[in-house]
Amino acid sequence: MSRVIIVSNRLPVVIPADAAKPLLGSAGGLGTSMKSVHEDGNSLWIGWSGLADVDLPEERQEALARMRYSTVQISSEEIRDYYDGISNSLIWPLFHYLIQQLPYDGQGWQTYRNINQRFADATVAQYQPGDLIWIHDYHLTLVPGMIREVIPDAQIGFFLHIPFPSSEVFRAFPWREEMLQGLLGADLVGFHTFDYSRHFASSLVRILGAEPEVDRVVHEGRTVHFGAFPISIDVTDFETRAASPAVQEMVQKMRNQQTERFLGLGVDRLDYTKGIPRRLLAVERFFDKYPEFRGQFRFLQIAVPTRETSAAYADFRSFVNELVGRINSKHGALNAAPVHLLYRSVDAIELSALYLAADLMMVTPLRDGMNLVAKEFVASRIDGLGMLMLSEFAGAAAELGEAVLVNPYDIESVADRIRDCLHMEDVERRGRMSLLARRIKQTDNKFWSKSFLSRLESISQERRVPFCSPESIQVQLTRTDFKQPMFLLDYDGTLVGIRDRPAMAVPDSELVDLIHQLSEKHANRLWIVSGRHRADLDAWFPNAIVNMIAEHGLWIRHQGTWSKTVEVDASWTEKLRPILASFAERTPGSQIEEKSASIAWHYRMADPELGPAQAKELRLHLLESFSNLPVQILNGKMCVEIRVQGVNKGITARQIMDRFPHDLLIAAGDDQTDEDLFKTLPPNALTIKIGNGMTTANFRLRSPAQMRTLLRTFV
Numbered sequence: 001m002s003r004v005i006i007v008s009n010r011l012p013v014v015i016p017a018d019a020a021k022p023l024l025g026s027a028g029g030l031g032t033s034m035k036s037v038h039e040d041g042n043s044l045w046i047g048w049s050g051l052a053d054v055d056l057p058e059e060r061q062e063a064l065a066r067m068r069y070s071t072v073q074i075s076s077e078e079i080r081d082y083y084d085g086i087s088n089s090l091i092w093p094l095f096h097y098l099i100q101q102l103p104y105d106g107q108g109w110q111t112y113r114n115i116n117q118r119f120a121d122a123t124v125a126q127y128q129p130g131d132l133i134w135i136h137d138y139h140l141t142l143v144p145g146m147i148r149e150v151i152p153d154a155q156i157g158f159f160l161h162i163p164f165p166s167s168e169v170f171r172a173f174p175w176r177e178e179m180l181q182g183l184l185g186a187d188l189v190g191f192h193t194f195d196y197s198r199h200f201a202s203s204l205v206r207i208l209g210a211e212p213e214v215d216r217v218v219h220e221g222r223t224v225h226f227g228a229f230p231i232s233i234d235v236t237d238f239e240t241r242a243a244s245p246a247v248q249e250m251v252q253k254m255r256n257q258q259t260e261r262f263l264g265l266g267v268d269r270l271d272y273t274k275g276i277p278r279r280l281l282a283v284e285r286f287f288d289k290y291p292e293f294r295g296q297f298r299f300l301q302i303a304v305p306t307r308e309t310s311a312a313y314a315d316f317r318s319f320v321n322e323l324v325g326r327i328n329s330k331h332g333a334l335n336a337a338p339v340h341l342l343y344r345s346v347d348a349i350e351l352s353a354l355y356l357a358a359d360l361m362m363v364t365p366l367r368d369g370m371n372l373v374a375k376e377f378v379a380s381r382i383d384g385l386g387m388l389m390l391s392e393f394a395g396a397a398a399e400l401g402e403a404v405l406v407n408p409y410d411i412e413s414v415a416d417r418i419r420d421c422l423h424m425e426d427v428e429r430r431g432r433m434s435l436l437a438r439r440i441k442q443t444d445n446k447f448w449s450k451s452f453l454s455r456l457e458s459i460s461q462e463r464r465v466p467f468c469s470p471e472s473i474q475v476q477l478t479r480t481d482f483k484q485p486m487f488l489l490d491y492d493g494t495l496v497g498i499r500d501r502p503a504m505a506v507p508d509s510e511l512v513d514l515i516h517q518l519s520e521k522h523a524n525r526l527w528i529v530s531g532r533h534r535a536d537l538d539a540w541f542p543n544a545i546v547n548m549i550a551e552h553g554l555w556i557r558h559q560g561t562w563s564k565t566v567e568v569d570a571s572w573t574e575k576l577r578p579i580l581a582s583f584a585e586r587t588p589g590s591q592i593e594e595k596s597a598s599i600a601w602h603y604r605m606a607d608p609e610l611g612p613a614q615a616k617e618l619r620l621h622l623l624e625s626f627s628n629l630p631v632q633i634l635n636g637k638m639c640v641e642i643r644v645q646g647v648n649k650g651i652t653a654r655q656i657m658d659r660f661p662h663d664l665l666i667a668a669g670d671d672q673t674d675e676d677l678f679k680t681l682p683p684n685a686l687t688i689k690i691g692n693g694m695t696t697a698n699f700r701l702r703s704p705a706q707m708r709t710l711l712r713t714f715v
């Protein structure tokens with residue numbers, strides 16, 4: 001396996017400010033899950049030390065280097081904008097669907113950019129060819145794109161540890177395009193669940209106008225893959241700890257001290273996404289409805305301090321405290337409080353003992369990317385007992401279906417489910433827990449990291465044709481001694497931009513002049529090679545000096561006269577017309593275009609998700625029902641075209657090339673029909689793809705404007 005460069009906001013160590021004190025391991029989802037990758041030995045971890053405005057002493061730096069950690073420095077002012085501001089006050093609540101938590105100004109984006117650039121620079125500085133780069137989480141969404149700019153061939157993976165929200169929510173993010181562009185710098189973007197992956201694809205369609213498939217999208221000539229890679233825990237580690245004498249003794253002690261029959265447990269960072277207030281309200285409601293459980297059930301909430309500098313979190317803490325006070329005064333007795341809130345973290349032994357001692361584990365976040373506590377609880381229950389209550393809104397719910405799933409907003413029902421869990425028969429409890437345990441054992445954290453990294457490594461290194469400039473193509477040309485260049489130029493998307501309606505793509509006078517000048521200077525060697533109906537091209541270039549191939553090669557206009565290249569039977573269009581008409585009817589904004597030997601359905605103006613979905617269905621339908629007809633189905637840009645077989649741009653271009661002498665071929669195009677042309681040209685031809693997408697061309701330009709710049713040099 002190649003070396004892995006792990007890049008995350010924080011390094012997984014706590015570095016005491018006092019240089020004399022030793023480094024400590026830090027708890028937390030990301031750190032523990034990536035631990036196995038780092039422990040395998042062939043990796044380097046880049047991250048912030050956790051100490052702002054501190055230059056680490058040399059011995060510290062050396063100790064970190066020995067552990068293969070490399071630090072990125074961030075000042076406290078930058079932390080305020082990049083970490084507390086954009087990352088935790090804007091992206092965190094928005095991605096957890098808590099739009100009302102967003103601050104009004106959301107300042108700090110420039111700092112977020114700068115820090116992302118710093119992480120990218122630090123990675124580039126350490127990079128060696130062959131490395132796999134794995135970037136983590138919402139603090140660093142721009143880093144993939146920034147690294148890609150400098151190392152176009154790098155293998156870059158990105159994993160998001162929080163949910164990716166529905167595109168309807170994501171679109172509220174002020175720098176949404178920039179963030180998506182940043183993420184698309186990766187080769188593989190991983191999420192916890194298929195839902196998040198689907199939301200991401202939807203945002204690509206709606207915000208960038210991209211055309212993703214279910215697990216990939218072509219972006220700037222590269223295929224970017226995305227998908228679900230549910231994170232997990234070190235199951236064996238939790239099982240072993242649960243069986244250890246230290247934990248077993250502690251469990252015994254807890255049970256002996258407990259006066260109530262049942263213990264309920266919550267373990268979370270004290271974050272507003274974790275659903276602690278509603279969980280407490282459900283416990284209150286449970287005591288209201290089922291008073292027989294007073295003195296029989298105690299609920300212990302471990303609330304780990306988090307992001308304490310933020311005002312929102314301080315207010316939240318006092319709100320939770322008040323709630324606990326209210327419930328205890330309502331349902332408590334002189335010597336017993338039914339709810340116990342511990343505002344601190346516990347050590348690993350205590351945590352395992354609590355997981356084992358609990359009769360009911362309540363994991364009821366309002367939203368959670370995955371939630372590892374749920375998995376840790378299951379792994380710790382080596383006795384096969386206890387019950388997990390899990391929010392439908394945690395990513396873990398997609399995997400842990402045998403838990404008691406609840407809607408945390410439905411307090412009444414959560415209260416009822418608490419009672420159901422406590423009353424559950426042991427047979428059912430053991431049945432559910434053993435299925436859960438088996439599942440998480442099969443897919444532990446090693447499985448997670450391996451499947452992500454091997455997918456990243458195996459993503460085929462398809463031929464990458466990067467964007468270049470017209471000038472760099474010219475530089476290549478100066479090395480060629482040519483006198484008679486021949487031009488084979490597609491029209492839509494190559495000489496003019498793609499328009500919403502095909503009829504709007506009229507050439508401007510600058511283009512008409514350019515084509516006239518080139519046609520004059522290079523007589524018989526400039527050809528517009530288009531899929532358009534000949535009537536359109538006739539109307540736009542009436543001057544007989546311009547030569548053209550229309551309808552994908554079916555018609556040729558030379559010196560103003562049209563001739564057909566082959567005789568075709570197009571009676572099959574009769575059969576297709578009603579089908580396309582029904583799709584046009586069902587897809588507002590789409591339309592049909594008819595040519596002599598083809599018929600096309602355009603969906604450029606349709607809804608950006610409905611259009612492509614209908615196109616897929618239409619293609620399937622055509623493949624199933626018309627496979628016996630002599631037709632070919634083409635996937636154009638936002639268009640499905642059915643044309644007669646045996647006619648394509650390449651076949652007709654060959655006739656032209658044979659007929660008119662030339663010593664250089666320059667062909668340009670933007671879609672699949674132009675690939676037919678590129679494929680038939682000799683290897684020394686200069687082929688140019690305009691825009692994104694797979695291609696066999698040897699150069700790629702960004703836009704028709706760049707193509708025109710190149711053509712001007714031949715006038």
Ligand code: GDG
Nearest residue numbers: 027028029030161304345346347348368369370371372373
């Ligand atoms: C983010 C996403 C996603 C908690 N209290 C103590 C303690 N912990 C440990 C738990 C667990 C980790 O912290 C918390 O992980 P979660 O997954 O529950 O939540 P986040 O911190 O919000 O993590 C989340 C995760 O990233 C990974 O991708 O699952 O959805 O929000 O490991 O055990 N550990 C100790 N004492 C405590 O008091 N020792």
